[in-house]
Amino acid sequence: MRGAICRQDILAHPAITVSCFGWKVFFRALVAGQHQTFLSLKDHAELLDLCRVAAGRGEWDGKHFDPWRGAVPGLEKQIQEAESRANSLDFLSDALRLVIQIESSEVNRIYLGIVAASDSAFVRKLRVFHEAGLEHISYICERIPELDPELRDACQKLRDEYSRSLAQA
Numbered sequence: 001m002r003g004a005i006c007r008q009d010i011l012a013h014p015a016i017t018v019s020c021f022g023w024k025v026f027f028r029a030l031v032a033g034q035h036q037t038f039l040s041l042k043d044h045a046e047l048l049d050l051c052r053v054a055a056g057r058g059e060w061d062g063k064h065f066d067p068w069r070g071a072v073p074g075l076e077k078q079i080q081e082a083e084s085r086a087n088s089l090d091f092l093s094d095a096l097r098l099v100i101q102i103e104s105s106e107v108n109r110i111y112l113g114i115v116a117a118s119d120s121a122f123v124r125k126l127r128v129f130h131e132a133g134l135e136h137i138s139y140i141c142e143r144i145p146e147l148d149p150e151l152r153d154a155c156q157k158l159r160d161e162y163s164r165s166l167a168q169a
Helices: 007-012 014-030 044-057 062-069 071-086 092-104 107-117 121-125 127-147 149-168
Strands: none
Touching: 007 014, 071 092, 071 107, 092 107, 092 127, 092 149, 107 127, 107 149, 127 149
């Protein structure tokens, strides 16, 4: 494991690691590969949960989240519709288009708004929270055209839009 936090730090401070990040990350850190960073062991959802916990310890700066507050009910409806459509898809290309549609929704911009609204300097300033979303979008945009080259332009548009959102966050 590389980065500012290494395996020796995990072993020297197990109680802190477990209380802040949980047993799952503690064990992942102990068996992590040489090219992994400590926070790269957490997935997108776990980072969002860490934002929630950190925000719960401090104040919530709602002005950063206000632009997205009205989008949440519509996003929930859109995701529910996408879930129901997913069960009836017959072709890979249709499933890939659905992935692009979901990722093009407000979901990733809301994630950035939640990070920005946290009163925790740890959450707001730690690049891993911003980079997790970019890595997620980049992975999708690299893999989808491998499966369906006709979706290359849609993936590039998705990546460009997310990059603009990230720059505004």
